[in-house]
Amino acid sequence: SxxxxxxxxxxxxxxxxxxxxxxxxxxxxxxxxxxxxxxxxxxxxxxxxxxxxxxxxxxxxxxxxxxxxxxxxxxxxxxxxxxxxxxxxxxxxxxxxxxxxxxxxxxxxxxxxxxxxxxxxxxxxxxxxxxxxxxxxxxxxxxxxxxxxxxxxxxxxxxxxxxxxxxxxxxxxxxxxxxxxxxxxxxxxxxxxxxxxxxxxxxxxxxxxxxxxxxxxxxxxxxxxxxxxxxxxxxxxxxxxxxxxxxxxxxxxxxxxxxxxxxxxxxxxxxxxxxxxxxxxxxxxxxxxxxxxxxxxxxxxxxxxxxxxxxxxxxxxxxxxxxxxxxxxxxxxxxxxxDMGADEGGAPTLVELISFTAAGFRNRVAIEWETASEIDNAGFHIWRSRADNNSAEGEWIRVTEQLIPAKGGPTWGAEYTFVDRAVLPGHTCYYRLEDISYKGISTLHDPVLTRWK
The missing domain is CATH 2.160.20 (Pectate Lyase C-like)
Structure with missing residues (x-):
């Protein structure tokens, strides 16, 4: 021994x-x-x-x-x-x-x-x-x-x-x-x-x-x-x-x-x-x-x-x-x-969102958001939905390949930018923000609309 x-x-x-x-x-x-x-x-x-x-x-x-x-x-x-x-x-x-x-x-x-x-x-x-x-x-x-x-x-x-x-x-x-x-x-x-x-x-x-x-x-x-x-x-x-x-x-x-x-x-x-x-x-x-x-x-x-x-x-x-x-x-x-099991899970990530915008220009859309605070947040994903028929939301597709790492904390926030280049002008798109906790728990925020020519 x-x-x-x-x-x-x-x-x-x-x-x-x-x-x-x-x-x-x-x-x-x-x-x-x-x-x-x-x-x-x-x-x-x-x-x-x-x-x-x-x-x-x-x-x-x-x-x-x-x-x-x-x-x-x-x-x-x-x-x-x-x-x-x-x-x-x-x-x-x-x-x-x-x-x-x-x-x-x-x-x-x-x-x-x-x-x-x-x-x-x-x-x-x-x-x-x-x-x-x-x-x-x-x-x-x-x-x-x-x-x-x-x-x-x-x-x-x-x-x-x-x-x-x-x-x-x-x-x-x-x-x-x-x-x-x-x-x-x-x-x-x-x-x-x-x-x-x-x-x-x-x-x-x-x-x-x-x-x-x-x-x-x-x-x-x-x-x-x-x-x-x-x-x-x-x-x-x-x-x-x-x-x-x-x-x-x-x-x-x-x-x-x-x-x-x-x-x-x-x-x-x-x-x-x-x-x-x-x-x-x-x-x-x-x-x-x-x-x-x-x-x-x-x-x-x-x-x-x-x-x-x-x-x-x-x-x-x-x-x-x-x-x-x-x-x-x-x-x-x-x-x-x-809860049942070993993990007391399920509490959503506490991200206080100040703003979330999407602006189209030519063949890309710039998505920007700002947080006031982030508790237990590992990072973010961006989702997109094409909505060409009567402005109704269509199928949601995740456009971020990897998690965007969190920069905020319990008492401070951060600013973020992501550019979506897989879009064409003349379409109506919705974008929404998803935050992921360190336990893998997902929280989806309200979508925003962007339309450009």
């Missing part, structure tokens, strides 16, 4: 602001395996904060970080990426983070592109795994692009695996684009992969596992069940609220969002956007709509202002579990009612 804590270090001991890379783990004779490629915490509870834990490996467990027998440990604000666990013919636990017999808080981290069990028989928790009665909170993390298992190994929980009597409160996370591996045949037995996003196995009823305000989307199981979540023998019904389940998929196509063993307690879903081929999932406040993410192709799962997930959640679980901010650190409840 690059860094080890094995001397009962308390929470006040802090590893802050380092790059941890190239580690291969520490051999633990008590378990006869190797753990903690980047960082190993054994009977210690340091705070691990604001570090880059990247490109570490471990033969067995915790490619990035491994924690054993700690108490009240915090892992916060780190980038934990491109780590792997399980490089021998055994089991890989926790490509990014692995935790045993601990009480832990994992908050505001980016956990991406880690793998568990790539070259071993099984992989548990590509991004994070916990076992042996671990408790704690997984809050406001971005867990994207992790994998458990591979093209020829079995996987449980591409993003998160919580099992063996462990119980977590999982709230405010983006859990997207993770995957778990294929089936594994050891004749006469056949084993399947479970939980592209999350695998929950043998979780107890006390304390209960809860999922609140998570965005769980585009996760896959290559040959198995439960693209979003798989539940395996929970002691009681698991409560899931204010969450988005969208475009998760499994091989058999029967448990794309959530799957569980027949006869197991079914989950309780309330105030969730839960994708089905038709109808709405049972439970108060559930909907079945396109959540209107900003751009899933680049893993941007913020909500656009037109999202049906805005202002339709249930405030009580958010208040009771102390979820005060969203994935971006903004206030969790806005406009009086919490």
């Amino acid at each position: 690059v860094v080890t804590f094995q001397s009962n270090e308390p929470l006040t001991a802090e590893l802050n602001g380092f790059t941890i890379s190239g580690g291969t783990g520490t051999y633990l004779s008590a378990f006869d395996w190797t753990a903690g490629g980047g960082i190993l915490c054994y009977s210690a509870s340091p705070t691990i904060k604001n570090n880059k834990v990247i490109e570490n490996t471990s033969e067995n467990e915790g490619g990035g970080i491994a924690c054993y027998y700690s108490s009240d440990q915090t892992i916060e604000g780190n980038t934990i990426s491109y780590n792997s666990a399980g490089s021998t013919l055994s089991i890989g636990f926790g490509g990014g983070i692995s935790v045993w017999s601990d009480n832990i808080t994992i908050k505001n981290n980016t956990i991406s592109d880690n793998s568990a069990g790539t070259n071993s028989t099984f992989g548990f928790g590509g991004g994070f795994q916990c076992a042996s009665s671990t408790t704690g909170t997984i809050e406001n993390n971005t867990i994207i692009g992790n994998s458990a298992g591979s093209s020829n190994t079995l996987g449980y929980g591409g993003g998160i695996a919580c099992w063996d009597g462990s119980s977590l409160t999982i709230k405010g996370n983006i859990i997207c684009d993770n995957s778990s591996g294929v089936l594994w045949i050891c004749w006469p037995s056949i084993y399947y992969a479970f939980g592209g996003g999350i695998f929950l196995g043998d979780v107890p009823s006390n304390p209960p596992t809860k999922l609140i305000n998570n965005t769980i989307a585009y996760n896959t199981v290559k040959f198995g069940y439960g693209g979003g979540i798989f539940l395996s023998f929970p002691e009681s019904q698991i409560e899931i609220t204010n969450s988005i389940f969208y475009k998760n998929s499994d091989y058999f196509g029967i448990g794309g969002q959530i799957a569980w063993w027949s006869g197991n307690p079914e989950p309780i879903l309330t105030y969730c956007n839960y994708q089905l081929s038709s109808g709405v999932a049972p439970g108060a406040g559930n909907i079945n709509e396109d959540p209107v993410f900003v751009d899933p192709s680049i893993c941007d799962y913020h909500l656009q202002s037109t999202s049906p997930c805005i202002d339709v959640g249930n405030n009580n679980p958010v208040i009771l579990t102390g979820l005060t901010t969203d994935i971006d650190g903004e206030d969790r409840i806005q406009n009086g009612t919490v």
Whole structure:
């Protein structure tokens, strides 16, 4: 391991602001395996904060970080990426983070592109795994692009695996684009992969596992069940609220969002956007709509202002579990009612516009505008509509190829000019201004008319 804590270090001991890379783990004779490629915490509870834990490996467990027998440990604000666990013919636990017999808080981290069990028989928790009665909170993390298992190994929980009597409160996370591996045949037995996003196995009823305000989307199981979540023998019904389940998929196509063993307690879903081929999932406040993410192709799962997930959640679980901010650190409840998912989105960009004009001359139109102030504004686009028939607005076409960067701020404005050269004289055109927030939220301003000869 690059860094080890094995001397009962308390929470006040802090590893802050380092790059941890190239580690291969520490051999633990008590378990006869190797753990903690980047960082190993054994009977210690340091705070691990604001570090880059990247490109570490471990033969067995915790490619990035491994924690054993700690108490009240915090892992916060780190980038934990491109780590792997399980490089021998055994089991890989926790490509990014692995935790045993601990009480832990994992908050505001980016956990991406880690793998568990790539070259071993099984992989548990590509991004994070916990076992042996671990408790704690997984809050406001971005867990994207992790994998458990591979093209020829079995996987449980591409993003998160919580099992063996462990119980977590999982709230405010983006859990997207993770995957778990294929089936594994050891004749006469056949084993399947479970939980592209999350695998929950043998979780107890006390304390209960809860999922609140998570965005769980585009996760896959290559040959198995439960693209979003798989539940395996929970002691009681698991409560899931204010969450988005969208475009998760499994091989058999029967448990794309959530799957569980027949006869197991079914989950309780309330105030969730839960994708089905038709109808709405049972439970108060559930909907079945396109959540209107900003751009899933680049893993941007913020909500656009037109999202049906805005202002339709249930405030009580958010208040009771102390979820005060969203994935971006903004206030969790806005406009009086919490949104579904990890992002509290939808507030329009606050741009105070002083003027917006369009003047034609020969074969071009000069568009000018001035702002008094701009809050959360990334920039502008210009749209044009030909309106030759009775001056009625026609189809709108965006004429700016790239975003015009914002120059104003919360207490000052700016002046802007854009020249549209793709027009001909003798036509009537409307122009309108669109501002785009840093979350990708669009606000369109009133159009103006220009006519020239």
